[in-house]
Amino acid sequence: MLLEIFDPKAAPRPIGIDLGTTNSIVARIRDDRPAVIVDCNGTWLVPSAVHFEKNGKVMVGTDALRLAAVDAQGTIVSVKRLMGRGADDPETKRLGTFDFVNVSGGTPDPEGDGENAKTVRFRAGGRTLTPVEVSAEILKALRKMAEDELQRVGGAVITVPAYFDDAQRQATKDAGKLAGLDVLRLLNEPTAAALAYGLEKKQNGLFAVYDLGGGTFDITILSLDDGVFEVKSTGGDSALGGDDMDRLLAAKLLEVMHADTKTQAPVELVRLALDSARKVKHALTDAAEVDVVVPIKGGGEKSVRVTRDEFDALIRPLVERTGVSCRRAIRDAKIEARELDGVILVGGSTRVPFVKRYVADLFGKEPLGDIDPEQVVALGAAIQANVLAGSGSTDDVLLLDVLPLSLGIETMGGVAEKILPRNTTIPAGAKQTFTTYADNQTGFELHVVQGERELAVDCRSLAKFTLKGIPPMPAGLARLEVTFEVDADGLLNVRAKELTTGVEQHVEVKPSYGLTDEEVENMLMAALDYGETDLAARRLIEERVEAERVILATEKALIADADLLQGNERSDIEMRLADTHAAIARQNASQIHAAVELLDDATKAWAGRRMDRAVARAIGGKNLNEVETDVAAARGVEAHLHEHGGG
Amino acid sequence: MTTPLTDPFATLEIEPRFDIDVTALDARRKELVRALHPDRFASSPANERRMALGRSIEVNEAFRALRDPIKRAEALARKLDLPVGETTEPKPDPELLMEMMEAREDLAAAGRAKDTARLATLASQMREREKATIEGLTQAFRDPSRKGTILPKLGELRYLRRFLDEAAAFQELAEAG
Numbered sequence: 013m014l015l016e017i018f019d020p021k022a023a024p025r026p027i028g029i030d031l032g033t034t035n036s037i038v039a040r041i042r043d044d045r046p047a048v049i050v051d052c053n054g055t056w057l058v059p060s061a062v063h064f065e066k067n068g069k070v071m072v073g074t075d076a077l078r079l080a081a082v083d084a085q086g087t088i089v090s091v092k093r094l095m096g097r098g099a100d101d102p103e104t105k106r107l108g109t110f111d112f113v114n115v116s117g118g119t120p121d122p123e124g125d126g127e128n129a130k131t132v133r134f135r136a137g138g139r140t141l142t143p144v145e146v147s148a149e150i151l152k153a154l155r156k157m158a159e160d161e162l163q164r165v166g167g168a169v170i171t172v173p174a175y176f177d178d179a180q181r182q183a184t185k186d187a188g189k190l191a192g193l194d195v196l197r198l199l200n201e202p203t204a205a206a207l208a209y210g211l212e213k214k215q216n217g218l219f220a221v222y223d224l225g226g227g228t229f230d231i232t233i234l235s236l237d238d239g240v241f242e243v244k245s246t247g248g249d250s251a252l253g254g255d256d257m258d259r260l261l262a263a264k265l266l267e268v269m270h271a272d273t274k275t276q277a278p279v280e281l282v283r284l285a286l287d288s289a290r291k292v293k294h295a296l297t298d299a300a301e302v303d304v305v306v307p308i309k310g311g312g313e314k315s316v317r318v319t320r321d322e323f324d325a326l327i328r329p330l331v332e333r334t335g336v337s338c339r340r341a342i343r344d345a346k347i348e349a350r351e352l353d354g355v356i357l358v359g360g361s362t363r364v365p366f367v368k369r370y371v372a373d374l375f376g377k378e379p380l381g382d383i384d385p386e387q388v389v390a391l392g393a394a395i396q397a398n399v400l401a402g403s404g405s406t407d408d409v410l411l412l413d414v415l416p417l418s419l420g421i422e423t424m425g426g427v428a429e430k431i432l433p434r435n436t437t438i439p440a441g442a443k444q445t446f447t448t449y450a451d452n453q454t455g456f457e458l459h460v461v462q463g464e465r466e467l468a469v470d471c472r473s474l475a476k477f478t479l480k481g482i483p484p485m486p487a488g489l490a491r492l493e494v495t496f497e498v499d500a501d502g503l504l505n506v507r508a509k510e511l512t513t514g515v516e517q518h519v520e521v522k523p524s525y526g527l528t529d530e531e532v533e534n535m536l537m538a539a540l541d542y543g544e545t546d547l548a549a550r551r552l553i554e555e556r557v558e559a560e561r562v563i564l565a566t567e568k569a570l571i572a573d574a575d576l577l578q579g580n581e582r583s584d585i586e587m588r589l590a591d592t593h594a595a596i597a598r599q600n601a602s603q604i605h606a607a608v609e610l611l612d613d614a615t616k617a618w619a620g621r622r623m624d625r626a627v628a629r630a631i632g633g634k635n636l637n638e639v640e641t642d643v644a645a646a647r648g649v650e651a652h653l654h655e656h657g658g659g
Numbered sequence: 660m661t662t663p664l665t666d667p668f669a670t671l672e673i674e675p676r677f678d679i680d681v682t683a684l685d686a687r688r689k690e691l692v693r694a695l696h697p698d699r700f701a702s703s704p705a706n707e708r709r710m711a712l713g714r715s716i717e718v719n720e721a722f723r724a725l726r727d728p729i730k731r732a733e734a735l736a737r738k739l740d741l742p743v744g745e746t747t748e749p750k751p752d753p754e755l756l757m758e759m760m761e762a763r764e765d766l767a768a769a770g771r772a773k774d775t776a777r778l779a780t781l782a783s784q785m786r787e788r789e790k791a792t793i794e795g796l797t798q799a800f801r802d803p804s805r806k807g808t809i810l811p812k813l814g815e816l817r818y819l820r821r822f823l824d825e826a827a828a829f830q831e832l833a834e835a836g
Contacts, residue, residue: 167701196701240689339834343827400701410693431661436723439697441716442661493662499712500697562704612706619707623695623714630694631672631687 024166026196026401027158028204028393031150031170031184033092033227033253035360036060037390038154040162041398046208046391051157057386058157060226062149063087064137072153081287084279086137090255091150093227094132094143095187096179144187145535151191167196169397171389173228174200175248175416177462178474178504185501190535192550194557196400198501201225202232203241203411204392205358208383210236217353218244220341222371222379223389224334225359227253231338233345233352239408245344245435246416247337254293254361257327261289261318264326268316270309281309296320297363324366331370338374344435355379360386413438415498422459422468431496434464438498445511446492452484456492460504479508548601555604559592562608566615569622576621581614588614667721667734677735677800681726688722728793729820732813735800741810751814759818766822770829778833782826789819 028046030037036058039048048056055074063076064086071079080087133140151170158165170193172184181198188195202221209219216236223230230248234241262285269285270277277285288304295302301319308314342349357379361367371379383391399409414435420428421444431442446456456479463471482490491511498504509516566589570582577585588611595603668675671687693699695718700711724730736743762785769777796812799805 197698237689240693336831336834340831343831400698402702410696410698412692412696437719439712439716440719440723441664441713442720443664444661497712497716500715558705561702565703565707608704612704615704616706619704619710623707623710626694627691627714630690632690 024164025158025162026166026394026397027155027162027168028199028390028395028397029151029154029168029170030201030204030390030393031092031147031154031172031187032060033090033225033255034060035226035386036150036154037387038158039387039390039394040158041394046394048387048390049158049161052160058150058154059089060092060150061087061089062091062146064139064141066138068137068139070149072149081280081283084283085135088134088136088141088146090227091143091146093251093255095147096177096181096183097132097143142535144183144190147184147187148190151187151193155191155193166194167397167401168193169197169199169204169393169400170195171199171201171204171393172502173223173225173248173250174202174230174232174243174246174413175228175250176502177250177417177472178419178502179472180250181502185503194554196397198503199393199396199411200230200232200243200246200413200502201389202230202246202356202358203234203243203413204390204396205356205388206232206234206236206241206392207395207409207411208388208392209356209380210241215353218347218351219354219356220338220352220375221356221358222334222338222362223248223358224361224367225253226361227251227255229253229334229337230358231334231341233341233347240410240412242412242437243414243435244347245341246414247341247344248416249333249337252330252333254359254364256330257293257361257364258286258289260326260330261292261323262286264318265289265292265304265306265316268308268314269306277309281307292318293323293364296323297365320365327364327366331367335370335374349375352377356388357381357385358388413500413502415440415502417462417472418464419474419496419498419504420461420463420468420471422461426468427466428461428463428468428471432498436498438502439500441495441497443493443495446494447488448482448485448490448492449487451487453487453490454482454484455480456482458494458506460496460506474504475506477506477508482510483513485512552599552601552604555601555608556596559596559604559608562611563589563592566611569615569619573618573622573625576625577618581618584614585611585618663724663734664720665717666738667724667731670717670721671725673725675735675738677728677731678797679725679731684722684725688718691718728796729813729816732796732800732809732816736809736813739806739809743810743813748810748814751818752811755815755818759822762822763825766826766829770832773833775830775833778826778830782823782830785819785822785826789816789823792816792819 025040027049028039030039037048037056038058039046041047050056051058058073059077061073061076061080063071063079063083065071076087077089080089133142134146135141155165155168168188170184170188172181176184185195185198202223205221205223206219216238218233218235221230221232221234223232228248228250229252230246232246233244235244236242262282265285265288266277266282270281284307288306292302292304296318299320301317303315303317305313305315352375355371355375355377357368357371362371362379362381362385368379368381395409396411415432415438416434418430418434419432420430423429431444432440446458448456458477458479459468460474460477461468461471462474465471479492479494482492489512493509493511495507495509496504497507507516566585570577570585574582588607592604592607592611595607671684671691673679673684673687692715695711695715697708697712697715700708703711724734733743742748762781766778766781769781792812792815796809796816799808799812
């Protein structure tokens with residue numbers, strides 16, 4: 013009944029989005045099968061290009077890409093490479109054609125430590141933009157495409173390279189939020205691809221996913237065991253892809269287009285060279301040689317012949333870089349290449365014949381390619397969105413992903429101490445205790461880094477946390493217990509507790525590169541200026557959706573697990589349910605929010621009991637030792653304990 | 660050093676012992692994660708999602724601890740009230756130290772020469788040695804009269820592990836050219 017009130021038109025349908033460096037795709041489940049969504053022009057491949065006009069108009073996709081040739085500064089391409097990156101990042105400098113801004117959107121930094129200035133911002137069409145805002149425009153365009161077909165879009169799963177670090181993931185999630193999407197989950201691209209293949213083939217075994225996209229390379233080794241997709245290891249290079257091939261080829265073309273090596277080639281000419289290079293690369297997939305006509309600086313044009321052999325020689329060093337990551341991933345998975353049952357190719361760049369041959373040689377078997385390598389990630393994302401929305405018949409599907417890069421904290425002397433090593437299954441967590449080093453020290457700063465290098469400065473800085481309010485006591489007495497949690501999206505959360513007083517400490521998260529929650533909120537507000545959505549209305553919808561979800565789940569559980577209710581829990585819960593219904597009827601966002609929190613509290617203890625029951629059901633009362641054969645012969649530690657009187 | 664989140668044996672509901680069947684342990688972990696993974700609670704209220712996340716983490720961490728012989732031994736030794744931790748454990752046998760020093764010199768030489776074959780041989784010899792030490796540790800936990808050998812064997816295992824980690828790093832460097 014409630015659903016009908018808020019769902020006047022169509023039922024919301026989950027979608028899967030592959031937010032790529034060069035192209036993006038949106039897919040959904042149709043007739044139990046994943047399929048890409050096609051726009052009114054019959055295209056499913058949306059170039060990840062955004063054009064900003066002076067009048068505030070924004071264009072995405074093919075139209076934007078066309079304008080890149082005439083207005084390079086106002087058009088942003090390959091923004092994915094800058095997600096979660098700092099302005100002083102070497103990668104940022106490498107992508108030189110944009111007009112980067114080194115100020116924090118005009119707001120002075122209260123701390124004055126210049127932390128915010130690190131976030132990349134570019135100027136385009138008279139606006140100052142972060143990569144998150146640019147990505148949000150791409151996501152909005154995809155959402156629009158999906159709405160045209162599905163009428164109403166439910167939750168979304170957005171894919172990210174497995175090798176993305178915390179800042180890059182957080183930036184992607186923020187972009188989804190900014191685009192007005194309910195982001196159910198961030199999913200690693202190779203895992204999405206494996207999901208699409210695995211469900212299609214229903215085959216158990218060990219697989220490698222070789223994913224060479226426009227801007228990133230990922231290698232993932234995973235096992236498929238009756239619906240459980242478990243990543244064994246992952247590795248890659250978040251700055252290596254087809255764009256680099258284009259750049260190498262463009263540099264060669266520029267030698268002809270701009271013979272004068274003393275001056276730098278103008279931006280527009282570089283753009284033209286890159287366009288030609290991309291076309292040549294595509295043509296060389298089928299042809300052994302290609303002739304391309306390029307303009308010459310100062311007028312005229314010239315025909316250039318590129319053979320496949322030349323191209324192969326040019327890209328060989330790039331492709332060989334992928335081999336290093338592959339061998340490491342195989343070693344991390346503790347397997348041998350010959351044990352693999354299949355190699356899955358993902359990403360447009362795997363269409364390049366030289367790449368295919370290289371992969372076949374590296375793994376000693378012909379790679380699988382029966383699902384379109386460009387669509388496969390979006391298709392997998394659609395499957396997972398469907399599973400998470402609970403509308404799928406694939407309830408037994410479970411994805412177990414890993415942390416791609418080690419998480420550590422900076423210790424005295426600048427050494428990064430690993431707290432969670434790379435390839436740890438997520439969700440993951442660790443607890444560590446710290447102490448004060450000065451008398452009456454009331455604050456403590458923690459620097460969280462991600463990466464494999466020994467020194468913190470060589471790793472990626474994720475965040476600085478300041479723990480405050482430690483009661484004054486002599487040095488070394490305070491004991492700070494810090495808990496790190498990495499959720500299923502690969503995102504980090506930190507909590508801290510002072511053990512001697514038992515006081516839970518407030519943790520101030522100051523992302524080193526990403527945006528703070530406040531900045532994202534401000535961006536949402538700013539979006540109003542462009543007349544897109546009414547923030548209050550949007551907040552009401554969000555609160556209502558969450559409330560509906562909680563009501564539905566609670567009502568279901570009241571029927572299924574009524575026997576686990578204790579005392580007056582039932583009447584309490586029923587009262588809170590009625591309050592929530594009433595708050596929804598009053599259409600008041602803050603009241604709905606408060607009612608849901610009270611309902612949450614009322615169901616907490618009961619939810620714990622229900623989870624215990626779920627666990628008991630899962631292990632079916634089996635004792636692990638019943639599975640073992642030599643129990644009788646062996647003496648366990650309990651015997652030990654007994655004999656030693658507990659030590 | 661990080662501290663364990665829970666008693667891993669209790670979290671996975673298994674009897675605390677050293678010689679566990681890792682395949683059965685993996686099956687148990689999968690059963691639990693199937694029931695507790697946050698993806699199973701995607702449409703549940705916030706408190707249940709948080710609870711599922713916390714409990715999934717405990718299961719994953721317990722599995723990670725018990726799968727690894729060193730962490731498994733540490734967890735058991737802690738239960739026996741032995742002073743676990745590299746700073747509190749007794750000093751290693753000088754003979755072992757000498758032997759490890761020589762082995763690591765060999766390894767470093769092979770690493771400098773980028774001799775991948777030699778690196779592989781040294782690593783595989785050390786893995787054999789690791790197997791023997793694990794067997795010794797199994798005996799130490801099984802037989803109360805050998806309780807005193809638990810910590811020395813654990814210390815030895817740590818040295819062997821460090822050697823193997825170093826060997827892997829050298830191999831990676833050698834392969835990268």
